[in-house]
Ligand code: KG4
């Protein structure tokens with residue numbers, strides 16, 4: 001029985017991406033991804049400057065079944081071939097989670113197949129196991145998504161010890177909020193990172209919060225405020241210059257960043273680069289501190305911010321010096337997707353930690369600490 005092939009359908013709907021995937025495994029062999037499909041709602045939410053939960057839920061409803069058909073067709077399977085239906089149970093937006101959970105449980109009930117609710121961050125954490133060069137346990141994990149920034153010690157599937165986390169904003173939020181005040185839309189992380197490539201990371205002096213705190217916690221709210229103040233200062237200086245006045249020496253109090261988009265491109269690129277440098281430096285130094293504290297020689301980076309090129313370059317360089325191996329998910333699996341949910345379900349089932357059940361009365365967990373698993 002254990003050695004029979006098992007096909008998991010995974011459904012992700014915790015935020016603004018609907019993801020569906022099929023993962024298969026046999027015995028103790030590493031599960032493999034057969035197909036995955038994704039629909040991003042970013043264009044829809046952009047007009048509002050952020051995710052509108054109600055609209056997100058409604059859109060997940062429209063997408064889940066067509067995406068399911070897409071992955072089944074792509075891998076030459078039918079619904080009848082699915083052995084287990086997995087879905088994101090939390091954390092995330094309650095209404096959005098309910099859509100994935102509802103569809104998964106309805107499919108399970110209709111097919112008489114067991115279902116399994118998966119932790120979204122465990123999905124991110126285990127997503128590097130979908131890559132050609134998967135990590136080995138134990139490792140330190142840097143989880144950097146839009147809503148979470150955590151360092152974990154990972155000794156195996158389901159064996160997670162929280163080493164440190166953000167006390168306010170997540171790294172992704174620091175990217176997104178800074179990008180927003182620079183007029184880069186939502187989610188601005190990738191756009192800010194693109195601008196940063198043409199900028200000077202040393203141009204503006206920005207804080208590195210909690211860098212020397214002596215623990216592994218993060219804080220990014222103050223950095224966002226410092227970026228805001230710097231942007232206001234740049235706008236005020238440019239306005240003064242245009243009016244033939246001397247640049248204001250004092251910090252503009254409550255000034256606007258409205259004219260930011262009209263500033264010379266190099267200035268904007270420089271602020272983007274300085275912002276990214278501050279975030280990346282903190283993430284890199286804290287990751288190194290976590291490796292030192294645990295004595296581990298492997299680092300896994302997961303979550304949307306893990307797609308950031310500068311973060312990857314600097315982590316790779318710092319870790320190479322210390323003979324530490326760094327693993328990332330494939331670039332397209334860094335942000336939310338169904339593959340990581342199907343994979344996490346497969347790895348949990350395979351490890352014997354959990355069983356899928358024919359319990360179709362579901363609940364979701366919008367708040368759900370990973371180390372409580
Ligand atoms: O993991 P994810 O897809 O969603 C959550 O679970 O939150 O992460 C999304 C976050 C957003 O904040 C987005 O701006 C950020 O990841 N992000 C990036 C990059 N790509 C995505 N931040 C910086 N540089 C990138 N290249």
Ligand code: ZN
Nearest residue numbers: 124145335336
């Ligand atoms: Zn995520």
